[in-house]
Amino acid sequence: MASENFRPVYHPAGHDNDLRAAVQELRTGRWVAMRDLLDRTPGWTLWTQRTQVLAAVAAGSDTVQTWLAEEPGSAAATVMQTRVSVERAIRAHREGHPRTQELWQQAWEACGTAARRAPADPVPWVCLLALSQLDSRQRLEEHRLPPPGPMLFPGPWALLAEADKRDPFNREAYHRMLQFVYARRTDGSLSEAVNFVQWAASSAPEGSALHVLPLFVRVERYRRENGHEKALDLHWVTEDATRDALRALNLWFDHAVLAEASLLDLNHLAHALWGSLQFDEGARVFDALGPYYAVLPWAYRTRNQGDAGQAEEVFLRARGRCLASARDARDGPSG
Known part of the structure; x- marks a missing residue:
């Protein structure tokens, strides 16, 4: 993987080969592979991830609606239609589309239908959390309930509790709550975001993705402060940054x-370890990534943050530095 000719690949399915195959079928307008994949998906972690990826792909077509029309009794099709409705409402809101309110209402009603059809499923509640940012x-x-602890904000805590009840520490649920924090004020209070992710991570068990949440807030602060424009950037090498990464x-x-x-x-995580000069540890994460990468957070380290090519260059530079450090540590001093 350390070849100079290495080029990373972005695919929303990442390492999930079965999901990748279903996405390919979905892009051609076919829904059977999606249905079969969801039918054999074990556990809420994969279920949540797969429905989110599939909905992002399906939002531009009527494929899920066709599936639901063919199998109106399918709980999975109902949940997927809800996912698609929410994705469309959020996109409309982001683009300032005049139909945003209408799409939001449709999505909200779809969430209720899905929650009744699949009462054990956390996804309808995750979808309601996603809509809360609008x-x-x-x-x-329901979006300004008292918080469960000090230093937190009024918000959709009952929705988070419902998702938690069905799938404790559901990754997407907490990320949706973080997006709500950013949206609830014009400037999206970063101090509230910090308090929230520290609160979430403090109770999460080992192996929970909520321990990565503080790294997302650190990236957001860097983005808002235009850190890439500073001549001397110490944002990533502070004691706090290193502690969060480790x-x-x-x-x-x-x-x-x-x-x-x-x-x-x-x-x-790879970005945070590289930024905090923990190169050997970063190499472990780059190895786990294999051929895959995501444009974010690497794009935030570039002059043109919308340039995927520049983001890839930063990724490759970080990867090369970490893998070289690990290789040197493994081989030891020469001669």
């Missing part, structure tokens, strides 16, 4: 089922 002024009462490594990576690990989590 309510930046917290006009809905905690994520020790509490998540060392215990995680890497075949189910999020590409974003792996990329954020």
